[in-house]
Amino acid sequence: MEVKFAERTKTMGTEGAFEVLAKARKLEAEGREILHFEIGEPDFDTPRNIKDAAINALENGYTHYTPSSGLMEIRKAVAEYISKTRGFDVKPEEVIVTVGAKPAITFSILSLVNPGEEVIYPDPGYPIYNAATLLAEAKPVPLPLLEEKDFRFSLDDLEKRITDKTKVIVINSPQNPTGGVLTREDFEGIADIIGDREIYILTDEIYSRIIYEGEFVSITKVERIRDRVILVD
Ligand SMILES: Cc1ncc(COP(=O)(O)O)c(C=O)c1O
Known part of the structure; x- marks a missing residue:
């Protein structure tokens, strides 16, 4: 059959x-x-x-079997590493261990986004952002990365794509596949645009240690939106 x-x-x-x-x-x-x-x-x-x-x-x-969020020893080690590299205090209870980044991205989207809500993600970008959004029966909203901006996006383009259904904005810096790197100004701009709205930022920082020019900055530096950020590393 x-x-x-x-x-x-x-x-x-x-x-x-x-x-x-x-x-x-x-x-x-x-x-x-x-x-x-x-x-x-x-x-x-x-x-x-x-x-x-x-x-x-x-x-x-x-x-x-281990606890489903991961062994406490690993969560403590990750919390120390993220606190040190991102410069703010992360508690082990805020860390979840997954088998690679894909499940972390997929579970974040599945657990935050209802059917019909919208997920904005970089285009071109890692295909799992789109796939996880479709799996959640949500609407994928690609945000173009512009060659003339060294493959960053324009804040105007981002603002135009936000609706009352937007639930998650995915960012990826340093970026696959373009190598684009977002700046502190980009992050402040994102924070201004989302304001107090319940929009979550899923920041995929798996390439934070592979950077040859410029400086890696995490959106978690922007304290006023930190409680709406999920960091994947
Ligand atoms: C930007 C980005 N995020 C996540 C992943 C997936 O990582 P993992 O293989 O740990 O699931 C990749 C893999 O290519 C990637 O390029």
Whole structure:
């Protein structure tokens, strides 16, 4: 019998990088030499000390259920790291550990956005912002990144896209795929635009340590909207 998947699975699409990786691996298996520019991962294996820590944990009985938000030891370490790198006090209870960034993005959108509400996200951008919005039966609202602004967006464009249905604005800096980096002025502008409205900022900062020019600044620097920010790193 043919499996009839739920309608929601049809809207989600796939991540292009994985499709290209599958094609590249096929060509490699046929003997072609391939330089991999598609998938975002290091070209070296996981370092020895990390492998050893994982092996030791298994040997030492870390093989059972953990609290669903993550082990308190990790949450404490993450809270210390974010407090140090972002310059404000983060409590372990404010940290949730997920298996990579994708679940953190998807769960944030699913838990905040009702069907029919709107999510603004950078375009071009990481495809999961759009997919998670569609999964939440919400409306994806792409915000163009402009080459003439070094792939930042215009605050006017952002303002025009805000409606009374806007629930989440996704930002990603440093950005995939353009490399654009947002500035403190951009963040102050976003804060001015959203004012007191119940609009959440989902800030994807996974590339905060990969920056070659300029300075990484987090939107969490803007204290007046910090209580509406979800930081993914
Ligand atoms: C901007 C951005 N966010 C999130 C992710 C996903 O991260 P993870 O592989 O940890 O789920 C990627 C992966 O390419 C990405 O480029």
